[in-house]
Amino acid sequence: MATQHDSPTQIHVVQLYPRDMNIYGDFGNALSVQRQLEWQGYEPVMHTYDPGDTFPKTVDIIVGGGGQDSGQGIVQDDLLGIAPRLHDLADAGVPMLMICGLYQMFGKFFRTIDGTTITGIGVLDVETIGKPERLIGNIVTHSDEFGDIIGYENHSGQTFLGTDAVPLGTVMQGEGNNTTDTTEGARSRNVIGSYLHGSLLPKNPALTTFLINAALHNRGLDPVGAGALSAAGQAAAAFARNAREVAKKRP
Numbered sequence: 001m002a003t004q005h006d007s008p009t010q011i012h013v014v015q016l017y018p019r020d021m022n023i024y025g026d027f028g029n030a031l032s033v034q035r036q037l038e039w040q041g042y043e044p045v046m047h048t049y050d051p052g053d054t055f056p057k058t059v060d061i062i063v064g065g066g067g068q069d070s071g072q073g074i075v076q077d078d079l080l081g082i083a084p085r086l087h088d089l090a091d092a093g094v095p096m097l098m099i100c101g102l103y104q105m106f107g108k109f110f111r112t113i114d115g116t117t118i119t120g121i122g123v124l125d126v127e128t129i130g131k132p133e134r135l136i137g138n139i140v141t142h143s144d145e146f147g148d149i150i151g152y153e154n155h156s157g158q159t160f161l162g163t164d165a166v167p168l169g170t171v172m173q174g175e176g177n178n179t180t181d182t183t184e185g186a187r188s189r190n191v192i193g194s195y196l197h198g199s200l201l202p203k204n205p206a207l208t209t210f211l212i213n214a215a216l217h218n219r220g221l222d223p224v225g226a227g228a229l230s231a232a233g234q235a236a237a238a239f240a241r242n243a244r245e246v247a248k249k250r251p
């Protein structure tokens, strides 16, 4: 859990494996959290964590991105090594956002298309099986909590939720977790997994607000106001409405 803050306004943000797990602009999620914290008067302390690094002592928010199957193989052993810490942080309510490749690895396992099993850390109750068909394209989902969520997906792994995970959203356009149900992403405590690149957070500020407010709550600080990100939120909502209209016109 977060422990050693030098000042009450410091918020420590950790980006997991930016060297190997950072495709389709997933770094934008770290930037989005950083900028929004600055705009709200907080002092973000940004950490990157790559294999072999010392895991930061003080952690308020963790973000992680997607990657090739090969990149997932590279970080697998290191991720298993820090799994106890990540479980403790998740149990303590630390907000985390994991995209695509790291979403799969926060689940139980990813059996790739070539039959390799990448072992996950089981923070999320999901399992992923690689299929010959890649699921690629723009995607629009809806969540009762966050509203419309938009992004871009490109994955061979198809993810299936266990009983302890709830979907992040319902797919309205695109594929999401798999081709057999309409779920997208998964959520457990304050940990969110999603297939959506984009980057996700700049396009979906309600999710940025969620991560920041969960971190502030853990520190006993007041949440940022609902309207705090309203300009960006309105732009994202308009974009999502447009994407839905376009989707309706497709055959």
Ligand code: GLN
Pocket (backbone or CB within 6 Å): 023, 065, 066, 067, 068, 069, 072, 099, 100, 101, 102, 154, 155, 156, 157, 158
């Ligand atoms: N390599 C994984 C897959 O293809 C994840 C891809 C990604 O992160 N976009 O399913």
